[in-house]
Amino acid sequence: MTDAAAAGRSEEPAVRVERDGGIAVVTIDRPASLNALSVSVLTELESAFERLAGEHDVRGVLLVGAGGRAFVAGADIRGLASLDPGPAADVARLGHRVAAAIEALPAPVIACVDGFALGGGLELALACDLIYATDASGFGQPEVRLGLIPGFGGTVRLPRAVGLARAKELIYTGRRIGIDEAVEAGLVARRFADRDALLAGARETLAQIAANSASAVGIAKRVLVAAAGRPTEAASALEVEGFEDAFRTDDMHEGVSAFLEKREPRFGG
Secondary structure, X not given: OOHHHHXXXXXXXXXXXXXXXXEEEEEEOOHHHOOOEOHHHHHXXXXXXXXXXXXXXXOEEEEEEOOOOEEEOOEOHHHHHOXXXXXXXXXXXXXXXXXXXXXXXXXXXXXXXOOEXXXXXXXXXXXXXXXXXXXXXXXXXXXXXXXXXXXXXHHHHXXXXXXXXXXXXXXXXXXXXXXXXXXXXXXXXXXXXXXXXXXXXXXXXXXXXXXXXXXXXXXXXXXXXXXXXXXXXXXXXXXXXXXXXXXOOHHHHHHHHXXXXXXXXXXXX
């Protein structure tokens, strides 16, 4: 592990969660190691998102990296270097659990990328609902250059984001792409000149989402995550199930009544 990670349990928590009304800001705070994903950081991230899932007033989450140089520059390679295959697979499973916890959160999560999002960092961002990034950002899956492959979901989620052919090209070559190509490929939803504009834009999006029905947004996220990559028939069945679930909510009845009465809805979530 890095020198910072070697401090172990005596370290200050590497993941901070702050609340601003209905918005939670989850910050990976290891700038000296470019926010590298050690086992302890992954464990803290899993716990943070599991806790947020139990806070029903959370309407959106911003996931950010501290320091201004990187969102997350990758996994903690020093920690991986000493592992045998079995323990290495356990680390990969932990990374997948973190991604699953992000996807299971009913509220939308925006990855706010300012700097490098490489390897595990890109995989972490891909688990989020949206990736917003600054012009200074760079992306890549360089694992093959270390004799590895993506282990936290890159082979699954990157093809969904950019298409199978481009995902293969990025994973096989390990090359890094800048903001222009990331936007063109559909990896990044919106770009911003700098960090301040990025965070303001992400908050604006979450405010727009929060004006809608929380239950509807949560159901839509559940269906989108579950249906990704499935055959059309199976995915369509999931959508029908979600549509039916929406009809069970108070928000659906309020939204339809407000539309018919030509007034603004008063959603309760």
